Amino acid sequence: MWADKLKLSKQLVRTVTEAGFNNPKEVQLKTLARIAGGQDLLVAGPEGCGKTTTYVLAVLNRIKQGFGDAPRVLILVENKEKVEAVSGQFKLFNKNKSLQIVGLYPAPGIEAQMDALADGSDVVVATPDRARAIYLKLGLNLNKVELLIVDDADLIIKQGMQLPVAELANSIAKAQHLVFTEVVHDKLWKMIDPFMKLPATVEVEELSETDLVTYEQLLYQVPNFRTKLNLLYLFLADAELFTKAIVFANTVFTAEKLYKSLQQRLKHEVALFNPEFFDVTGFKDLFEFKASTSARILIVANENSGLTDVLDIPFILHFELPLEQEIFIKRVTNPSPQEKNETLAITFATDLELNAVKKIEQAIGQKIPVAALPDDLHIEKEQKPETEEKKAVKVKNPDPEPGTAFHEKKASNAKTYNFSSGEKAKMNNKRKH
Incomplete structure (x- = not known):
């Protein structure tokens, strides 16, 4: 039952119960009273945990009563579909028919949405870009906003809409701030730091109860693509440890780029799965790769390989996560948990890919341990998209040359990975393969 400590009105408790929500979820138990107390909150939880309802x-x-002259609540969401979904939630629970809910999203004819605001609104549900556009046209009055909510913050960041969020937040004189997200990462903190002062963080974990046995897994969180390349080479350069490894990328283009970059350094040790050109070292069969005495690294493109059976390969590296999480789950599932298996599955992920990692963790019912980055990894600086485009025009060969995308290790640093003693011992067991 909905407890009194959640500080909901009796009418709202009755409405929620009549709608079929008999018991509050974990996220509601952890946040509703704190929201009522006026606290700024950052709430992290998986899809379906009840963030929107909260x-x-x-x-x-x-x-309690609609005024209608200017909105008191501004809710920012990722797209039109979410605007409509949130508006639908308000209609489900709103027994106060005088409360005006207005939705703003990119659509032909901005005037119609400005007219709706002029007619009166209490709650505005909007995409950041459309809310900002109407605000700049003086059609959105933020002077009376007392509650700013950013939902699906990680997806808003993925779409590159941090700037309109920050501008809208800074245009509100004083308000309580609530930010809801599936994952928390550096880009999220960078967006909310200017307007959220010491927010409390609430995390909700809802993992599947599926008893899935996987290979040993490690997750490496890196800031960008070029740092991924550096980390990949840093690992694979150790031929004694990485005796056989499969590297998965999403597209043929990326797979070929990885092949060319690694092949510059590792020569015949690198091969491509199902190569399109005859002059590329490759294999069309996984058994051929396993039997090869020279090739120890196989680059595979997810988009056309269909390769999921990686039994007896010591190292599985996901340079990129496949679009279908089922493919990843099948690859890391241990088909013979009763037998001793030394396969290690390593995943690289940037901030924008952590959302997909969280969904995988939710599906497999377990957290993937996060490993510390090696001390001698060269961290590449973030580059602005405009700068990258200009460079792409000037540079004929996009593949990183030695000393650019990759950072050569000093002799004194060779093989000194920042693994714990347990992780290093597990990885050393792969040499017998």
Whole structure:
């Protein structure tokens, strides 16, 4: 039952119960009372854990009567579909028919949405870009906003809409801030730091109860693509440890780029799965690769390989996560857990890929351990898209030359990975393969 400590009105509790929500979820138990207390919150939880319902109930509990002259709540979401979904939640729970909910999203004819705002609004649900556009046209009055909610913050960042979020937040004189996300990472903190002062963080984990046995896994979080390349070479350059390894990329283009970059350094030790050109070292069969005495690294493109059976390969490296999480799960599932198997599955992920990692963790019912980056890894600086485009025009060969994309190790640093003693011992067991 909905407890009194959640500080919801009796009418709202009755409405929620009638709608079939008999018991509050973990996220509601952890946040509703704190929202009512006026605290800034950063709430992290998986899809379906009840984040949207949480803030809809908080808003309805806060606004007892509609005024209609200017919005008191601004909710920013990722796209039109989410605007409509959130508006639908308000209609489900809103028994106060005088409360005006207005949705703003990119669509032909901005005037119609400006007219809707002029007619009166209490809650505005909007995409950041459309809200900003109407605000700059003086059609969105933020002077009375007392609650700013950013939902799906990680997806908003993935779409590159941090700037309109920050501009809208900074245009509100004083408000309570609630940010909901599936994952928390550096790019998220960079977006919210200017307007959220010491927010409390609430995390909700809802993992599947599926008893799935996987290979040993490690997750390496890196800032960008070029640092991924550096980390990949740093590992694979150790021929004694990485005796056989498969590297998965999403597209043929990326797979070929990885092949050319690694082949500059490792020569015949690198091969491509199902190569399109005769002059490329490659294999069309995984058994051929396993039997090869010279090739120890196989680059595979997810988009056309269909390769999921990687039994007896000591190292599986996902340079990129496949678009279908089922492919990843099948690759890392241990088909013979009763037998001793030394396969290690390593995943590289940037901030923008952590969302997919969280969904995989939710599906397999376990967290993937995060490993510390090696001390001698060269961290590449972030580059602006405009700069990268200009360079792409000037440079004929996009493949990184030695000393650019990769950072050569000093002799004194060779094989000194920043692994714990347990991780290093497990990886050393792969040499017998």
